[in-house]
Amino acid sequence: MLDIMRIFVQVVEEGSYTIVARHLGVSQPAISNHMRSLEEKLDVKLFQRQGKGFVLTQEGEVFYHHAKRILEEWQQLKENLEETRAEVSGKVHIGASHIPGEYLLPYTLGMFQKENPKISFKLSIGDSSGMAERVLSQEVDFAVIGSNINTDKLESVFWRPDQIKLVLPVDHPLNLLKVIEAQDLRDYAMVLRENGSGHRRAIEEALLKLNLHLDDFTVSLEADSTETVKNAIRSRLGYSFISINAMQPPDKTLVARDVRGLKITRGFYLITRRDKVLSRPARLCYEFLKN
Known part of the structure; x- marks a missing residue:
């Protein structure tokens, strides 16, 4: 009963049989059958169709709140029992x-x-x-x-906290400059992390403060990992911005530089x-x- 109750709560909170089925790795009809079986056991109607979706009936609302509390208390009971053990595993x-x-x-x-x-x-x-x-x-x-x-x-x-710095090959033309300006970066190719990464978002926000946008730059490669970005820099595909945490241990083929007015920090x-x-x-x- 607890398992079906848990599925019911997930269905209500996700608002979709399909999403819950995908999360649990089962078919959508299997979730529908569970919900129908629950209604039969309780002898009440829990859901009411509304367009392509559903809303809870009054009985469904009551059951949802009780089910949430029961599941939380069950979890707390398990926690309390676990705490009696000498070692946590x-x-x-x-x-x-x-x-x-x-x-x-x-x-x-x-x-x-x-x-x-x-x-x-x-x-x-x-x-x-x-x-x-x-x-x-x-x-x-x-x-x-x-x-x-x-x-x-x-x-x-x-x-x-984290700090992100400009990283380039030691023999990159930019590394010959005593002071690197943000505008200097537009003359050379850049390697970037993929959309959706917090790393890329931090770079975009820092550039916007200087009235610059990623569209102003030549992007030679987008990668889904920092190690790929570092290898791309070593392969002369361009410079990039990398967390100082990812630069340990030091790599003699790469150098981290400051860019005047461009400070990229995040948490x-x-x-x-x-x-x-x-x-x-x-x-x-x-x-x-x-x-």
Whole structure:
């Protein structure tokens, strides 16, 4: 019954049988059958069709609020039972954008695991917007991304700062300049991260402050990872802007330079779903990162 109740809550909150079916990896008719079976067990009508969608009946509204409370109490009960164990165990699924996922989290999670050896991790990496969607769909417990996303369903908490600098091959013509101006960059090809990344958004916002837009530049390559961007720079496809966190250990073939008037800073954020009760392993890991 709890499983069907959980599916019902997801259907109500997503407003779509199809979306829930996709998240659960089942067919849409299977979700419809679950909802029909639930109505038969309760002997009430929970949904009423409205165009191509549905609305809750009065009975559906009552059941939804009770179901939410029951599921939350069930999760709390499981948490309380887990806390009686000597050691916490389990797996935490974390989503991350590229910089925190590839360069920062592995070290931090290693520190956490020294204190909690029976907790393991799954780390999924993608762009910031994609990871926020995975938190929303509850595919990951929480995420660490380069965008501050606060909505009615998602909560964003600042984690740590980041600085992004111009990076180019040591023999690039721009590196011969004593002072690099933003306008100088327009004469040479640029390598960029893909749309949807917090990294790219930070660059766009910094350029706009100088009345410049990415359309003013020649983009030779768009890539979906920082390592690809670095390899593209080494291959003379152009310069780029890279987090200083991704420049360790130092690479003698690349140089990081300042651009006059162009300061690119941003933050990394812990993203959770507001109504999600984290498992004890996930909560311990979240609190460790947060603090």
